[in-house]
Amino acid sequence: xxxxxxxxxxxxxxxxxxxxxxxxxxxxxxxxxxxxxxxxxxxxxxxxxxxxxxxxxxxxxxxxxxxxxxxxxxxxxxxxxxxxxxxxxxxxxxxxxxxxxxxxxxxxxxxxxxxxxxxxxxxxxxxxxxxxxxxxxxxxxxxxxxxxxxxxxxxxxxxxxxxxxxxxxxxxxxxxxxxxxxxxxxxxxxxxxxxxxxxxxxxxxxxxxxxxxxxxxxxxxxxxxxxxxxxxxxxxxxxxxxxxxxxxxxxxxxxxxxxxxxxxxxxxxxxxxxxxxxxxxxxxxxxxxxxxxxxxxxxxxxxxxxxxxxxxxxxxxxxxxxxxxxxxxxxxxxxxxxxxxxxxxxxxxxxxxxxxxxxxxxxxxxxxxxxxxxxxxxxxxxxxxxxxxxxxxxxxxxxxxxxxxxxxxxxxxxxxxxxxxxxxxxxxxxxxxxx
Amino acid sequence: xxxxxxxxxxxxxxxxxxxxxxxxxxxxxxxxxxxxxxxxxxxxxxxxxxxxxxxxxxxxxxxxxxxxxxxxxxxxxxxxxxxxxxxxxxxxxxxxxxxxxxxxxxxxxxxxxxxxxxxxxxxxxxxxxxxxxxxxxxxxxxxxxxxxxxxxxxxxxxxxxxxxxxxxxxxxxxxxxxxxxxxxxxxxxxxxxxxxxxxxxxxxxxxxxxxxxxxxxxxxxxxxxxxxxxxxxxxxxxxxxxxxxxxxxxxxxxxx
Ligand SMILES: Nc1ncnc2c1ncn2[C@@H]1O[C@H](COP(=O)(O)OP(=O)(O)O)[C@@H](O)[C@H]1O
Ligand SMILES: [Mg+2]
Numbered sequence: 001x002x003x004x005x006x007x008x009x010x011x012x013x014x015x016x017x018x019x020x021x022x023x024x025x026x027x028x029x030x031x032x033x034x035x036x037x038x039x040x041x042x043x044x045x046x047x048x049x050x051x052x053x054x055x056x057x058x059x060x061x062x063x064x065x066x067x068x069x070x071x072x073x074x075x076x077x078x079x080x081x082x083x084x085x086x087x088x089x090x091x092x093x094x095x096x097x098x099x100x101x102x103x104x105x106x107x108x109x110x111x112x113x114x115x116x117x118x119x120x121x122x123x124x125x126x127x128x129x130x131x132x133x134x135x136x137x138x139x140x141x142x143x144x145x146x147x148x149x150x151x152x153x154x155x156x157x158x159x160x161x162x163x164x165x166x167x168x169x170x171x172x173x174x175x176x177x178x179x180x181x182x183x184x185x186x187x188x189x190x191x192x193x194x195x196x197x198x199x200x201x202x203x204x205x206x207x208x209x210x211x212x213x214x215x216x217x218x219x220x221x222x223x224x225x226x227x228x229x230x231x232x233x234x235x236x237x238x239x240x241x242x243x244x245x246x247x248x249x250x251x252x253x254x255x256x257x258x259x260x261x262x263x264x265x266x267x268x269x270x271x272x273x274x275x276x277x278x279x280x281x282x283x284x285x286x287x288x289x290x291x292x293x294x295x296x297x298x299x300x301x302x303x304x305x306x307x308x309x310x311x312x313x314x315x316x317x318x319x320x321x322x323x324x325x326x327x328x329x330x331x332x333x334x335x336x337x338x339x340x341x342x343x344x345x346x347x348x349x350x351x352x353x354x355x356x357x358x359x360x361x362x363x364x365x366x367x368x369x370x371x372x373x374x375x376x377x378x379x380x381x382x383x384x385x386x387x388x389x390x391x392x393x394x395x396x397x398x399x400x401x402x403x404x405x406x407x408x409x410x411x412x413x414x415x416x417x418x419x420x421x422x423x424x425x426x427x428x429x430x431x432x433x434x435x
Numbered sequence: 436x437x438x439x440x441x442x443x444x445x446x447x448x449x450x451x452x453x454x455x456x457x458x459x460x461x462x463x464x465x466x467x468x469x470x471x472x473x474x475x476x477x478x479x480x481x482x483x484x485x486x487x488x489x490x491x492x493x494x495x496x497x498x499x500x501x502x503x504x505x506x507x508x509x510x511x512x513x514x515x516x517x518x519x520x521x522x523x524x525x526x527x528x529x530x531x532x533x534x535x536x537x538x539x540x541x542x543x544x545x546x547x548x549x550x551x552x553x554x555x556x557x558x559x560x561x562x563x564x565x566x567x568x569x570x571x572x573x574x575x576x577x578x579x580x581x582x583x584x585x586x587x588x589x590x591x592x593x594x595x596x597x598x599x600x601x602x603x604x605x606x607x608x609x610x611x612x613x614x615x616x617x618x619x620x621x622x623x624x625x626x627x628x629x630x631x632x633x634x635x636x637x638x639x640x641x642x643x644x645x646x647x648x649x650x651x652x653x654x655x656x657x658x659x660x661x662x663x664x665x666x667x668x669x670x671x672x673x674x675x676x677x678x679x680x681x682x683x684x685x686x687x688x689x690x691x
Pocket of ligand 1 (some may be wrong): 450451455473474475476477479480481482
């Protein structure tokens with residue numbers, strides 16, 4: 001049986017046996033529609049345009065797709081220090097811990113669960129629809145979909161934990177920001193936490209689907225820190241639609257030990273909407289870290305910036321594709337793109353794919369993509385000043401990543417992010433400095 | 436005479452498979468300032484890089500002793516910590532590595548090698564600020580990336596600043612004067628002169644003699660076709676200024 005057949009079979013069994021969530025059936029939460037869309041599109045394969053670099057072999061090896069059965073789920077010592085001012089939601093195996101508490105913030109309300117189905121799965125004929133396929137898996141299997149509405153100024157942290165190395169975790173969250181609302185959103189994907197033996201095939205599948213809608217003038221600052229151990233294969237799918245004058249700043253750090261694929265799709269729908277992405281991926285061993293960003297400028301005077309920094313050590317593969325399209329309806333658009341990758345291992349590879357499609361005459365676009373090994377000239381300069389080779393190499397790597405860390409919000413999270421990356425880079429000096 | 440601080444004997448070096456230095460010998464004693472002059476492409480930078488330990492230079496014969504130790508057996512960072520300083524002809528820009536951080540890390544590396552403790556942060560800043568005033572470098576440059584967006588002159592002055600902070604036993608300054616206007620040249624010359632002492636030595640690599648008006652050398656050597664073809668005192672530099680290098684090149688023996 002193919003992976004797709006097994007997956008759809010599991011879903012059918014699940015839909016027949018359970019009553020859905022909060023009285024809402026899988027039809028109401030859009031899970032059925034997602035299953036139908038996945039049936040039509042199939043699981044991604046290497047032959048698919050934007051899936052060459054994802055770890056699909058690991059996906060083939062996944063034995064079970066549905067979420068872990070209800071287990072004794074306790075948010076234990078794995079939880080990081082709380083972030084000041086941020087309400088916290090903890091997902092364990094995709095289920096909200098502590099009786100699904102609603103964050104105590106007047107600006108944050110929970111919508112009826114059926115609201116998660118507000119955006120139907122992307123039209124399969126759409127240009128980027130195939131890229132978001134693993135988001136459909138999250139929609140199908142998320143045990144506790146959640147829809148939130150932000151009406152004023154709010155701060156929310158969502159922590160994702162797994163109860164074991166074998167537990168699948170799927171989540172489907174939709175957040176709607178009203179006109180003028182502002183949200184500081186932090187997502188921490190921690191998995192089971194404990195480091196397991198390296199180079200084992202992943203035993204679990206973690207799929208998240210996050211949908212964001214920013215009303216006119218809404219502001220979203222979003223940091224996503226992925227630092228799960230290597231027991232899980234992770235697919236993050238994100239889609240966002242920005243209204244007029246909305247501002248979205250996304251900072252994403254992939255510093256986990258397992259293979260990971262991010263698909264993030266943005267639509268700048270309203271005049272002067274603005275998006276800034278600062279992303280980092282640090283991969284080692286046989287890991288693959290693949291990011292696929294697509295941005296559509298659909299309105300005048302919209303702005304977008306994509307900053308990506310990747311380091312591939314050992315035999316790891318880091319890839320980033322940044323696909324920006326400026327429609328004819330987007331005169332005065334501005335696009336700025338800077339992708340840089342460092343190959344830091346004998347069998348490591350970095351693939352950067354900047355792509356700009358421009359259908360309007362009136363646009364300012366800057367882009368650059370560079371990949372290479374550490375610059376021997378810079379290295380020698382530092383050695384000639386007496387620095388240890390390991391220190392010199394470390395300095396140059398952190399110099400490459402620096403701009404991404406400055407984008408981490410709120411600032412107290414920055415150190416945690418740096419620590420996660422230091423561990424991932426096996427950088428003993430930095431790890432010690434950051435204690 | 437006491438033993439030399441730097442003793443190069445019959446040094447032969449290949450770059451990319453091609454011989455560039457063909458049996459170069461030179462002795463520099465503590466307290467001395469030497470100038471190495473020579474036409475472009477004669478191997479001056481090659482010599483400076485080999486001494487500093489840059490990869491890609493193949494030593495095929497000869498020896499170099501620094502303060503009694505086998506310099507060529509040491510890693511680049513060990514050479515630096517032992518007190519050898521290379522002022523680069525083309526200082527690189529390293530965005531994201533803070534200038535002050537590098538200065539401090541370099542100084543502490545050298546102090547640790549001497550068995551000293553790390554410098555106090557406030558003492559460090561006081562000292563660096565004082566040296567920046569000597570070098571007329573804007574303090575704002577401390578917080579920038581190493582040489583990031585510096586003008587040509589600022590880069591060269593920053594090299595000398597690093598030298599003053601590190602107080603090396605031997606400073607090898609590769610064309611620190613090139614690209615400087617006369618005022619900057621004076622500042623650089625003054626900085627170099629403050630390092631002169633009976634314990635230290637300075638080797639100035641230069642194409643022109645104008646830096647030597649500021650930093651008066653004890654000895655002047657002409658490097659041509661991969662070895663030293665003539666040594667003399669200050670007067671040799673002035674003669675080169677007048678006559679160029681051709682008369683010496685004609686006299687140089689053919690490459691073996
Ligand atoms: N990295 C290199 N690869 C090939 N040839 C080199 C390299 N560096 C220097 N050379 C050659 O070595 C010779 C000496 O160069 P260099 O030491 O830079 O001279 P100088 O500093 O006196 O101008 C020149 O012929 C130059 O072309
Ligand atoms: Mg030179």
